[in-house]
Amino acid sequence: MIEVKGEIKIQTKTSTLYFDIKINKGDVAFIIGSNGSGKTTLFDIITGNRNLDKGILKVDSKKPIAYALQDIDNCLLPWLSIIENIQLPNKLFTFNDFDNDKVYKTLQKFNLFHRKDDYPYKLSGGEKQIINFIRTIYSPSEILLLDEVFSSMHSDTKKIAKEIFNEEMNDKTILFVTHDSADLTLIHNREFAFIDNSLVEIDNEHAKEILNQI
DSSP, X not given: OEEEEEEEEOTTOSSEEEEEEEEOTTOEEEEEOOTTSSHHHHHHHHTTSSOOXXXXXXXXXXXXXXXXXXXXTTSSOTTSOHHHHHHHHHHHHTOXXXXXXXXXXXXXXXXXXXXXXXXXXXXXXXXXXXXXXXXXXXXXXXEEEEXXXXXXXXXXXXXXXXXXXXXXXTTOEEEEEOSOGGGGGSSOSEEEEEETTEEEEEOHHHHHHHHHHO
């Protein structure tokens, strides 16, 4: 469960951002809004990288949060190989539920298995984003934050990634930032949008309208 209730002032906006949301365990929620509306700020608050000026944050999870950054140039550790980057969350937090065989099969689907020992500098931007996505989906975390994780992928790899997303949600709680209305075809149950500096829950049709205008 995630609860964010309060306000924060950010440098890129002249007005205050307001939050009053509760995400239940197992929810898959889409977060939409124009550039600079506050999507990344929300993720920074949830991960503890930023504090609300007023209000409360509650995160109920026994495991660390997995965060797939939008910044493809800095989302992977350059001194680790592809497979080491993917395995990192489990090694850091010593969980034993990592499935190497499943990861290897997934890399094969993206035609990247033969490059598992390469380092990130050898990857294109889209390939880095694929590894970023794989690491997050297969992390031991109960809460996943995905920030426009398909944006740099080619259409064929994006299709594979979406299939994997739908297959691997299980009981995870997921917040998914997107600018693409096509992402709404992914399995999910809630949508939120930044409207007049507040994050509010909306329905699917309203979500499509907003995304088509961004």
